[in-house]
Amino acid sequence: DQQVKQNSPSLSVQEGRISILNxxxxxSMFDYFLWYKKYPAEGPTFLISISSIKDKNExxxxxxxxxxxxxxxxxxxxxxxxxDSAVYFCAASGGxxxxxxxxxxxxxxxxxx
Amino acid sequence: xxxxxxxxxxxxxxxxxxxxxECRSLDFxxxxxxxxxxxxxxxLMLMATSNEGSKATYEQGVEKDKFLxxxxxxxxxxxxxxxxxxxxxxxxICSGEDRRNYGYTFGSGTRLTVV
Numbered sequence: 001d002q003q004v005k006q007n008s009p010s011l012s013v014q015e016g017r018i019s020i021l022n023x024x025x026x027x028s029m030f031d032y033f034l035w036y037k038k039y040p041a042e043g044p045t046f047l048i049s050i051s052s053i054k055d056k057n058e059x060x061x062x063x064x065x066x067x068x069x070x071x072x073x074x075x076x077x078x079x080x081x082x083x084d085s086a087v088y089f090c091a092a093s094g095g096x097x098x099x100x101x102x103x104x105x106x107x108x109x110x111x112x113x
Numbered sequence: 114x115x116x117x118x119x120x121x122x123x124x125x126x127x128x129x130x131x132x133x134x135e136c137r138s139l140d141f142x143x144x145x146x147x148x149x150x151x152x153x154x155x156x157l158m159l160m161a162t163s164n165e166g167s168k169a170t171y172e173q174g175v176e177k178d179k180f181l182x183x184x185x186x187x188x189x190x191x192x193x194x195x196x197x198x199x200x201x202x203x204x205x206i207c208s209g210e211d212r213r214n215y216g217y218t219f220g221s222g223t224r225l226t227v228v
Contacts, residue, residue, distance in 0.1 A: 036219075044157070044206070044219050089157070103157050 003027045004092050006104035014112050019077040021107050023090035026071065030102070031094035035064060035075045038087045038106070048075070052094070077109075085111045116140060117209045119220025126197055126227055134192045134223045136207035141218070143209030146190035148182060151204040151222075160205075163190055197227040 005024045013019045023033075031052040036044035050057040050064045050073065057064050063076045077084055087106045116139040126132050136146060145164050149157040161177075163169035163184035171177045179201075181193040190209075194201055207220040 046218070 002105075003030075004090060004102050004104040006088075006090060006107045008107050009105070010108040010110065012110045012112060013080045015082060016079045019075075019080045019084065019109055019111070021075040021077075021088050021090075021109065023073050023075075023104050024071060025073075025092050025102075027092070027094075027102075028071065029094050030092040032092065033064070033066060033073050034091045034093075035062075036089045036091065037084075038089060044089060047088075080109075080111045082111050082113060085109060117143070117207060117218045117220040119207055119223060121223060122221060123224045124226070126225070128198055128227055129196055131193055131195045132197055132225060134194075134205055134207070134225075136190045136192075136209065136220045138188045138209045138218070141209070142187035143190065143218075144187060145210040146184055147208040147210070148180075148190075148192050149206045149208065151206065157206065160192075194225065197225070199227045201225065202227045 003026050008022065034049040035047040037047050038044040048057060048059050048062045048064050050066050052068060055066050061077055064073060066073045073090065075088065087108045089106045090104045092102050118137045118139055120135050124132055145162060147162055148160045150160050151157050159172050160175045160180060161169045161171045161182050163182045165184050165187050169182040179195055181195060184190040190207060192205060202225055204222055204224050206222045209218050
């Protein structure tokens with residue numbers, strides 16, 4: 001049973017436009033959520049996180065929104081740049097897996113010039 | 114920021130040999146190190162969790178005698194793939210828990226190819 005789901009395996013966005021990556025979770029005990037970016041053959045790098053006590057966290061071009069009632073979070077990238085082309089993973093922690101991360105399957109973001 | 118140095122980045126070995134992968138936390142103490150494996154087009158799969166000075170905890174389905182994990186110090190954890198087979202070919206990533214930032218700093222990954 002997938003506790004963290006990223007239902008879009010890929011997303012294509014025009015350069016300069018907004019990229020919106022979505023993530024859904026099922027475990028209401030999750031209280032911390034993270035987004036990672038991964039280039040081919042490299043380890044994922046941390047992008048941005050959000051605690052369940054917040055509904056929005058912003059860092060430069062990246063904003064994460066959390067809707068606890070819907071068990072949904074999204075990552076907004078604006079404006080999208082060619083270097084943003086990568087696979088984005090969302091991850092969650094909390095509850096029984098306090099330090100362990102539960103990962104989504106990832107969404108491949110392609111920024112078109 | 115926190116850095117985890119992972120070596121080697123790529124390794125090719127013959128079937129039946131052993132390969133050691135090292136992860137070092139350079140500017141923080143990684144009390145806990147996570148080891149992941151990634152299959153093509155799939156998410157990262159947690160293999161084991163190691164805490165400094167104690168035995169690693171392996172996920173279900175991961176052979177502990179095949180994937181030996183040592184976490185002898187707060188800055189070094191190693192994963193040894195013993196008697197490697199072609200099906201062990203994969204991308205292995207470590208992650209050190211950085212409790213200062215409540216984050217997980219990842220190594221750059223090791224691409225293992227067993228021929």
